[in-house]
Amino acid sequence: MNTPSTFPLVLGLDTFGDVTSDADGHPLSHAQTIRDIVEQGVLADSVGVDYFGIGEHHTDDFPLSAADVVLGAIAARTQKIRLGSAVTVLSSDDPVRVFQRYSTLDAISGGRAEVILGRGSSVDSFPLFGYNLSDYEELFEEKTNLFAELLKGSPVTWQGRTRAALTNQDVVPHTEHGPFPTWIGVGGSPQSVVRAARYGFSLMLAIIGGSPARFAPFAGLFHEALEHFGRPLLPIGVHSPGHIAGTDEQAQAEFWPRYLEVISHVSKTRGFAVPSKASFDHEIGPEGALYVGSPETVAQKIAANLPALGANRFDLKYAMGGLSQEKLMTNIELYGTQVIPRVRELLG
Amino acid sequence: MASTTQISPARPRIAVLGAGHVGTAFARVAVDAGYDVSIAASGDPERIALIAQILTPGAAPRWAVDAVTASDIVVLAIPLHRFAAFDPSLVRGKIVIDLMNYWAPIDGVQTMFEDPRYGSSEIVQHRLADSTVVKAFNHIGYHELESERREPGSPDRRALGVASDDPAALDTVATLVDRIGYDVIRLDSLRAGRVFEPGGPVFGVLVNYEEFEDAVERRVAA
């Protein structure tokens, strides 16, 4: 089994770039939100967080459409932290451009770039870039295929239906130390698990609702598929939302109203009925997907779930829209200075 | 619609079409409930062999046509945008559980489903005129289908809606829902089943029997 001893334990942070608020709860501008995220990334590095990832969105509440630019700014001010996407919606992007942007980030950061590819559960990019949602399977499959070719580093010859063909095309910049780590983010699609194994990409399980344990069979499928395709064992990561404050009560009091507002909004666009406080309480408990509480509560939950899922990496998706920059910075600091050492101790 | 649907065995055989998020989750709980289950995607079963072996042990991967031929109930767990190309003759004479959903912001606009006079399962029934469509399992997240199952009588047992124009098919699927681990809210027409659709009061939330009934009644009263 892929345990934290097979691969080093990696504890990271992800943000979708939710618009932050000032201390009085008024939303800040997109520009200020982006500058705040740069500061969050810099702080994450200084408190010992292993990875900082930014998701791709194209909406008024999530104005982070150009994650790689923000990551470049963070790279210039940090030393150790690994930087990447969470996720890049490859289906509606050009694999050549994604490769170029992240190999540029790899250059700026001295080899700290990673990319997590996603099929796109948040669908705002499809109409924006002129793609048809009905084509998402073909788009993702073809573009993953091309991306895997590009990562090999030599001139690429490729042909498909979703993009112009390439003939012996050198794509620059070349990376210094071979391909940067590439993951496929999976929210529950078995085909995507098999696809990750087929291309030799690591598996990032996005567990955003319901019981984390139900993902254990996916780890089994990933391992079986790697073996089937004759590939070596690869890391498995978990991405889940949460919020950390001094105490459980404080973390819940800060997070719940923001969560309710964001989820109500998301629910409306997706046709879901609005979740109740009871379902929230379930999600923050041991059987649920949210990591909300004191450093000890969050550390215990991470340490319990990683081995159960055969995972060696955890990325906490912090920053629910409307939280203030101050609370986010506290969250990051507590994660780096208390949660991470505690998880290492518990799994040590 | 087929006049009468013949189903003999106590536990009818189930063919799940679709081996994605939903199809695999459904196949797993149906096997657990003691049903004979096969699973198919759009092509060669070899392509889903690993998925079936690990995620739905006990459900045999087959070609869609073989799975359907050897079944009494067909579960349509394919993306809605693939339904326009789905061959109705494949499922002639079968009970078809439609767990697909249509929500334009997620699925993109699908012209066939844009008729405001009908719910998505009514439109599916119109197209599958020789099958008996039952709307069920569409309003629970695939990620909750397994963990939220409870024994009959459990205080926290959840309820799922079942809607059909055909009372016998409704009974058959209601029994399936109960055996999987949920209380059943029965609605006697696909038209009434619109209340389970996206944007409705029970879509994507977990409710028990009373909460479900209240939600449906409030909707009907409104």
Ligand SMILES: NC(=O)c1ccc[n+]([C@@H]2O[C@H](COP(=O)([O-])OP(=O)(O)OC[C@H]3O[C@@H](n4cnc5c(N)ncnc54)[C@H](OP(=O)(O)O)[C@@H]3O)[C@@H](O)[C@H]2O)c1
């Ligand atoms: N997400 C939820 O929680 C939820 C809950 C209830 C209902 N639903 C509904 O469930 C449906 C399926 O969604 P999903 O997320 O499971 O999709 P998905 O992960 O994309 O999987 C779709 C599956 O359908 C197969 N398929 C496509 N056309 C087919 C055909 N003509 N015959 C047989 N198999 C076919 C695909 O096989 P190939 O790879 O071979 O094409 C694939 O295995 C949707 O309509 C959705 O609205 C979703």
